[in-house]
Amino acid sequence: MTRSSTAQLQDMFAQSTAVLARPSPQTFERFERRGGLPQALLYVVVAALVSAVIAAIFAPFHREVTVLGQFFGRLVSIPLQFFAFTGLVYFIGRSLFRGTGTYPEVAYSFALFYVPLSIVGTVIGIVPILGWLVSFVVLIAMVYFGYLAVQSSMNLRDTVSSVVTLVLSGLAYLVVGLLIGGMIARLFLR
Template identity: 65%
Template sequence: MSQTTEFKATVSDMFGQSTAVIARPSPATFERFERRGGLRQALIYVALAAAVSAMIAAIFAPFHEDVTVLGQLITRLILIPAQFLIFTGAVYLAGKNLFRGTGTYSEVAYTFALFFVPLSILGTLIGIIPLLGWLVAAVISLVMIFFGYLAVQSSMNLRDQGSAIITLVLAGVAHWIVGTLVARVLMALFAGNPG
């Protein structure tokens, strides 16, 4: 496929591709879809997950005294896509510069969106259940790491396990540092005034 190919994947296509990736997790499954969409489609798909998460969080914000409804909406609509871009950007940069990965950023973003979106929506839905929030977050995080490992192998063409793992770890550190800073700024702007 040439660099000038226009991607045509719709949200419906991406849901189907997500289902296939989750049902048959392997680098080969990711390979089937990595060039069917690009950065634009990945961002639209992630924005959908952010909107769903924001709506769910806003509905349940009144039950949490420390965050306002508007705060939930705005922070999730900004934070989820921003953290996705930070993480996938770090995967791409680490994979390319440290391990000579041959994938493109569009392939990385699209591949990661295919598992990130359904898992983040599932995590938000289940996470609203009292006492399950922390457990769900831990399980979803582990599942995302597994799918991320497969996606790195596919999107960056890093078949060596060590290279794929180091790429994920470095991307995770970058995501944590930058994501934490962005989250703190947003929470300071939109946190409710308890008391």
């Protein structure tokens, strides 16, 4: 990793800390233009790599998927799902509700909360019973921060347009995730 990438990751981590500590559309507004697609991709790949390594380590406990399957499946699916979801947020917010944000603002804003929350969910999620509870709490947190990020990055301040944008994007995300997961699983099933 280059020195510049390391500095970018440190900046994004500090911005993530601020967003998580002071959740509001105004906090997201402070950071939405400090990065773009390359920075969002770098940050999401870090989350994918953490998830892929942890999944590969614990793959022997899941007989139906190989170590390589877990590793490459997550390394590919997490960024694809993230960018599909944020692309849908942008498209739906702009098309249905005349949101004025840009796609790089949406991707970067979402990366700021998605990456740390997904890493926490992955790391704690390896504990059997605690994992389910943490996954649920992380999901609720992601929905809440997603709501704030939609308001900020798409400039949709009213509740209805923000919620509808997030819900429709979430439904499409599930479909994309199932399709991608199914294709990857077929490649790596034992």
